Amino acid sequence: xxxxADTALLDVQRLSKTYLGRHNLADRLSxxxxxxxxxxxxxxxxxxxxxxxxxxxESGCGKSTLGRSILRLHEPSAGKVVFDGVDVxxxxxAAMKAMRRRMQIIFQDPYASLNPRRTxxxxxxxxxxxxxxxxxxxEARDKVVAMVEKVGLKSAHLDRxxxxxxxxxxxxxxxxxxxxxxxEFIVCDEPVSALDVSIQAQIIELLTDxxxxxxxxxxxxxxxxxxxxxxxxxxxxxxxxxxxxxGPVESILTGPRHPYTQSLMSxxxxxxxxxxxxxxxxxxxxxxxxxxxxxxKFHTRCPLAIDICRRQAPVTExxxxxxxxxxxxxxxxxxLLDPVGT
Amino acid sequence: xxxxxxxxxxxADPVVNSIFRRNMATFAENRxxxxxxxxxxxxxxxxxxxxxxxxxxxxxxxxxxxLQPPAWQEGGDWAYLLGCDALGRDILSRIxxxxxxxxxxxxxVVLVATTIGIVAGLAAxxxxxxxxxxxxxxxxxxxxxxxxIFAIGLMAMMGxxxxxxxxxLVYKEWVIPCxxxxxxxxxxxxxxxxxxxxxxxxxxxxxxxxxxxxxxxxPVIVVSTIRMAHVIILEASLSFLGLxxxxxxxxWGAMVADGRAFIMQSWWVSTFPGIAILLLVLGINxxxxxLRDAFDPRFxx
Amino acid sequence: MMQNDENTLLExxxxxxxFDTRAGVVCAVDGVDVxxxxxECLGVVGESGSGKSVTxxxxxxxxxxxxxxxxxxxxxxxxDLRALGPGQMRAIRGRDIAMTMQDALTALNPALxxxxxxxxxxxxxxxxxxxxxxxxRRAIRxxxxxxxxxxxxxxxxxxxxxxxxxxxxxxRQRIMIAIALASRPKLLIADEPTTALDVTIQAQVLELIxxxxxxxxxxxxxxxxxxxxxxEHCERVMVMYAGQVVEQGPTRDVISAPQHPxxxxxxxxxxxxALRGERIHPIQGQVPxxxxxxxxxxxxxxxxxxxxxxxxxxxxxxxxxxxxxxxIRVENAATRQEAEV
Numbered sequence: 001x002x003x004x005a006d007t008a009l010l011d012v013q014r015l016s017k018t019y020l021g022r023h024n025l026a027d028r029l030s031x032x033x034x035x036x037x038x039x040x041x042x043x044x045x046x047x048x049x050x051x052x053x054x055x056x057x058e059s060g061c062g063k064s065t066l067g068r069s070i071l072r073l074h075e076p077s078a079g080k081v082v083f084d085g086v087d088v089x090x091x092x093x094a095a096m097k098a099m100r101r102r103m104q105i106i107f108q109d110p111y112a113s114l115n116p117r118r119t120x121x122x123x124x125x126x127x128x129x130x131x132x133x134x135x136x137x138x139e140a141r142d143k144v145v146a147m148v149e150k151v152g153l154k155s156a157h158l159d160r161x162x163x164x165x166x167x168x169x170x171x172x173x174x175x176x177x178x179x180x181x182x183x184e185f186i187v188c189d190e191p192v193s194a195l196d197v198s199i200q201a202q203i204i205e206l207l208t209d210x211x212x213x214x215x216x217x218x219x220x221x222x223x224x225x226x227x228x229x230x231x232x233x234x235x236x237x238x239x240x241x242x243x244x245x246x247g248p249v250e251s252i253l254t255g256p257r258h259p260y261t262q263s264l265m266s267x268x269x270x271x272x273x274x275x276x277x278x279x280x281x282x283x284x285x286x287x288x289x290x291x292x293x294x295x296x297k298f299h300t301r302c303p304l305a306i307d308i309c310r311r312q313a314p315v316t317e318x319x320x321x322x323x324x325x326x327x328x329x330x331x332x333x334x335x336l337l338d339p340v341g342t
Numbered sequence: 343x344x345x346x347x348x349x350x351x352x353x354a355d356p357v358v359n360s361i362f363r364r365n366m367a368t369f370a371e372n373r374x375x376x377x378x379x380x381x382x383x384x385x386x387x388x389x390x391x392x393x394x395x396x397x398x399x400x401x402x403x404x405x406x407x408x409l410q411p412p413a414w415q416e417g418g419d420w421a422y423l424l425g426c427d428a429l430g431r432d433i434l435s436r437i438x439x440x441x442x443x444x445x446x447x448x449x450x451v452v453l454v455a456t457t458i459g460i461v462a463g464l465a466a467x468x469x470x471x472x473x474x475x476x477x478x479x480x481x482x483x484x485x486x487x488x489x490x491i492f493a494i495g496l497m498a499m500m501g502x503x504x505x506x507x508x509x510x511l512v513y514k515e516w517v518i519p520c521x522x523x524x525x526x527x528x529x530x531x532x533x534x535x536x537x538x539x540x541x542x543x544x545x546x547x548x549x550x551x552x553x554x555x556x557x558x559x560x561p562v563i564v565v566s567t568i569r570m571a572h573v574i575i576l577e578a579s580l581s582f583l584g585l586x587x588x589x590x591x592x593x594w595g596a597m598v599a600d601g602r603a604f605i606m607q608s609w610w611v612s613t614f615p616g617i618a619i620l621l622l623v624l625g626i627n628x629x630x631x632x633l634r635d636a637f638d639p640r641f642x643x
Numbered sequence: 644m645m646q647n648d649e650n651t652l653l654e655x656x657x658x659x660x661x662f663d664t665r666a667g668v669v670c671a672v673d674g675v676d677v678x679x680x681x682x683e684c685l686g687v688v689g690e691s692g693s694g695k696s697v698t699x700x701x702x703x704x705x706x707x708x709x710x711x712x713x714x715x716x717x718x719x720x721x722x723d724l725r726a727l728g729p730g731q732m733r734a735i736r737g738r739d740i741a742m743t744m745q746d747a748l749t750a751l752n753p754a755l756x757x758x759x760x761x762x763x764x765x766x767x768x769x770x771x772x773x774x775x776x777x778x779x780r781r782a783i784r785x786x787x788x789x790x791x792x793x794x795x796x797x798x799x800x801x802x803x804x805x806x807x808x809x810x811x812x813x814x815r816q817r818i819m820i821a822i823a824l825a826s827r828p829k830l831l832i833a834d835e836p837t838t839a840l841d842v843t844i845q846a847q848v849l850e851l852i853x854x855x856x857x858x859x860x861x862x863x864x865x866x867x868x869x870x871x872x873x874x875e876h877c878e879r880v881m882v883m884y885a886g887q888v889v890e891q892g893p894t895r896d897v898i899s900a901p902q903h904p905x906x907x908x909x910x911x912x913x914x915x916x917a918l919r920g921e922r923i924h925p926i927q928g929q930v931p932x933x934x935x936x937x938x939x940x941x942x943x944x945x946x947x948x949x950x951x952x953x954x955x956x957x958x959x960x961x962x963x964x965x966x967x968x969x970x971i972r973v974e975n976a977a978t979r980q981e982a983e984v
């Protein structure tokens with residue numbers, strides 16, 4: 001079930017994250033139950049060095065929470081995150097701080113992720129300062145200049161404030177900040193979804209170039225199948241806190257096995273008339289994570305749901321080389337995409 | 343600003359390139375607020391340079407000038423512009439010296455209270471948990487007392503005096519900036535740049551002081567300025583009740599109280615210090631509202 | 644270009660909308676012509692700042708200070724909307740032309756139930772309802788239930804009593820469409836109806852709009868940044884860049900053989916699984932600042948074909964059957980093609 005744990009740079013083992021609602025004395029006395037939202041439940045996967053693992057899912061499926069739990073920006077409720085042989089979840093503050101230099105994150109919102117009162121030089125220079133990576137201010141400045149130029153900005157930009165930049169340029173600042181400490185692993189949390197199409201392409205190009213140049217490993221979180229399909233080596237599909245399907249990008253794109261993956265892929269509007277496929281109509285909305293469905297969490301929207309799906313959660317099974325899925329009807333070889341091809 | 347989102351009108355303004363300068367430009371456009379700020383500034387200058395401005399010693403009594411009317415009235419004297427009080431002291435000089443007390447108490451209380459409020463509010467809003475529970479409960483309890491009665495009680499316990507008046511007011515005043523800071527911190531700590539700082543390995547102290555504080559300072563400054571007017575009124579009220587600075591030191595509230603007995607025949611004794619309180623408080627209020635409009639567009643209705 | 648015949652529902656010509664800012668006059672929409680025919684779905688594609696929302700905000704009479712319409716005419720069913728007073732404009736807005744906003748949560752009134760919001764529209768615009776009394780109330784309720792049913796909300800009768808926050812994002816977008824459709828408008832302007840939604844929900848909402856268009860025979864203007872959405876739902880497309888229309892024509896032709904370098908660049912920038920391992924070719928640079936633009940092609944700074952002859956005002960040029968593009972190189976290409984044929 002766990003992919004190549006031995007060679008993985010990052011190995012996530014049965015990670016869960018549960019958010020607890022407020023539960024004060026008054027709530028307790030009135031017998032109200034504490035609300036619990038299981039944002040991530042029992043997720044396991046590995047990321048090999050130099051790989052891009054694409055994590056796809058709709059809003060509220062827990063993909064961002066998963067990314068942040070790995071970095072312990074949100075403390076995981078259960079499970080282990082092993083990075084380069086070290087269990088990150090067990091580290092004390094000092095060791096964790098040192099580890100943060102090696103694991104970084106690029107955020108979605110280029111407006112909210114930069115402190116409006118700091119100049120570009122201060123923002124990009126912060127990791128160097130925090131980790132004492134440079135000895136003199138000139139050395140720090142040189143590093144910052146080099147990094148800023150690497151992401152396509154000019155050194156003349158250094159003393160400006162974030163609001164003086166466009167969305168795409170701000171995202172470049174965020175990338176420079178994440179990479180200036182020479183990390184090995186980056187969580188890219190929807191880094192292009194807030195950007196315009198032409199700018200999106202620039203940032204994707206930049207991220208691919210930087211990965212080559214600096215030997216990075218990405219966990220690339222997105223809701224956009226096109227971006228994930230273009231970039232990733234492997235893809236994991238999340239639905240309501242669980243990974244329902246995971247495998248090499250080719251087999252996910254050409255032969256998705258889980259009905260959710262199939263409907264997700266059929267829903268993407270396609271520019272080329274040639275590739276356009278018939279649409280799987282999903283009914284209804286994403287169920288509330290406050291009261292997730294019993295059994296298979298997808299059964300409320302699944303066109304293939306049968307009785308057992310309502311009662312029992314499916315186990316993850318191997319369906320191909322490095323390809324796994326969790327569905328009761330896998331071996332029936334049903335596909336939502338087939339009948340329309342004719 | 344416009345009815346339509348993502349219009350280019352919202353794009354970065356290349357001419358005015360600093361948030362602060364843009365705020366100050368907005369403030370300067372507001373004539374009334376600017377005028378009020380000038381009035382406040384004049385009061386401050388008056389307080390600072392009182393010994394050079396005041397025509398007479400504020401504490402010298404002259405029984406021959408007892409209840410002497412202002413200069414333009416019959417029996418007035420141009421050397422004693424606003425007349426004299428029941429002990430024959432020059433009212434103008436006492437107002438000029440009294441400004442020192444009002445402004446010093448106002449500024450000191452607000453400064454101390456804001457500092458305490460920022461520390462407590464940041465701790466409550468950022469650390470959450472039991473720290474937040476304790477601070478928030480204390481705030482709730484303090485808010486339950488009527489301010490003036492609370493201060494009167496404290497003054498009665500501690501006895502009158504300048505330091506005690508400041509302490510009595512600070513005891514409750516810090517609650518106001520604390521609540522503002524806590525609220526702003528709660529909102530700001532969820533922003534991604536705070537999370538980014540944590541991801542980079544920044545300590546809680548760094549995040550509170552360097553990432554959050556600079557971004558919540560504007561509303562705190564605005565609130566503190568508004569509160570200064572309240573504090574000045576409270577100080578005047580305490581002095582009026584005889585719980586403030588002790589005689590013969592001039593204080594506006596005490597001056598109003600002194601004139602109470604003669605209000606029917608010698609109206610000027612109470613009226614001029616009253617007008618001084620009114621002008622200063624009004625000036626601070628209007629100026630701080632201008633500041634609020636300039637710094638915090640969220641207050642626009 | 645197009646004759647103002649019976650088939651034309653909306654004809655905008657030479658529209659210029661500007662915003663007065665401290666830094667200068669921002670020309671958000673500069674000389675835009677739009678024609679919408681009865682029953683068609685026009686896609687309007689552009690990135691933020693391209694003026695696509697401002698153009699249709701101007702049509703709706705929603706531009707407020709510091710913005711103003713500087714020039715141009717907006718003819719809707721033979722009537723010049725710019726000549727109308729605010730009262731007359733209000734009567735047309737909502738009844739004949741309706742608009743849905745990108746963010747359904749802020750566009751709906753949080754303090755009113757969904758039923759009350761639909762009723763407001765009907766009260767204001769529907770003359771066919773019984774004049775007063777119980778019959779009118781019943782008729783309004785029936786219409787409200789019908790509208791919610793039309794947009795696919797289950798058990799609409801009960802949900803009329805609910806408030807916007809009790810619905811999910813996709814449901815809210817549907818409700819906004821229901822409110823927009825309540826008065827049976829002739830033109831629906833859908834401003835980024837699916838941008839805030841997940842793909843599976845997005846597909847549902849877009850299909851809903853297409854269905855209703857077919858059923859009610861209305862025209863739809865679909866404003867979006869997603870060429871895929873346009874390709875699947877619109878017969879014609881209009882590409883906007885920096886306040887101007889740079890290309891328009893039948894969707895299939897524009898997408899399969901874009902003429903304007905910007906449209907080409909936009910299509911080339913979409914990452915696709917089919918392009919794995921290849922480099923994508925993003926358009927370099929940034930959208931120009933719209934303040935005090937010199938007379939030049941607005942795409943000049945980012946265009947791979949730019950030359951000194953582009954430093955003048957460029958007009959729309961014919962670029963094939965029923966197609967126009969704002970590029971001087973296009974004409975060369977078109978005449979060359981003709982010469983070759």
